[in-house]
Amino acid sequence: MPETNETAQPETLVSVRDLSLDFDTLSGPLHALRNVTLALPKGRITGLVGESGCGKSTLAYSLIGLLPGNASIVGGEIAMDGLDLAHLRASEWRKLRGTRIAMIFQDPMTSLNPVTTVGQQMLDIQYRDRSSRAEKRAKAVEFLEQVQIPDPESKLDVYPHQLSGGMRQRVCIAMALLTQPDLLIADEPTTALDATLEMQIVDLLKELQGKFGCSVLFVSHHLGTVAELCDDVAVMYAGEVVERGTARQIFHDPAHPYTQALFECDPGRIREATRELPTIPGTLPDLRRPPRGCAFRARCPHAWPRCADEHPPLYLRDEGHDARCHLLDETEAVA
């Protein structure tokens, strides 16, 4: 786990405040994000964890303006340097995307164009740059070197299918960093890779973040990877952030029963031989009709009547660490 300064308050790059987002479905609006509040500090890596369907990717895509047509932001804001990203026009997004905010997607094979060479794709994304073709090509080689691709010059002339999965993801990382963004969003960038390649990519991301100093939002359901890479962690459940803190606080002192349950199910933490991997009983609630009280109530071993009636606020657990659970009620509510 990275060494972090637990007390100093880093400057914020992006501040998500009370963000709510609905998907329009045939059976009515699905409340995919519900009053999400999260700060992405400058120069740090924030991990976003939770089960599939809890809203991690929706939040990530809302930070880069790549939401599907049936999504609407129905409340809140995403503040970045005086801009509200939640309400930008398409033309304003085009100026930000690929300059100040970049993204690495889950599957490099589907995020690269299969019928265009790696080099051409790396030249194309420099379309705003007025330098010569030779200069852009040299920059592409430089960034392929940064991501430790051997013989980078020759790799400019190959097609994505001629590279291994790990090499393709390195190309995607090089392309995302080429414009030196302030915020790099990585949406499960290691899910399509095997365990060895996963660690290589995680080490590379860590090294490059240190070199370029950008903020990173790292979306993952792999807790071991998050512990290895991230400075801060936010845990999402049913479209809400239910716990926030530094990686050290979340991994050493998880306060929310959902976070605790996630850790109990993490194969990396199971110490005794077992034929069955543990799971969290039950399923996510139907977000077309979110429950009135705590969204985790039906699956929580500590639930009591108050949890059904009252929606828990974020209670302060420790400085910089809070969780949305009534068990922490003796502490101060922060939101």
Ligand code: SF4
């Ligand atoms: Fe469990 Fe109640 Fe806490 Fe929700 S508020 S996580 S149901 S104890």
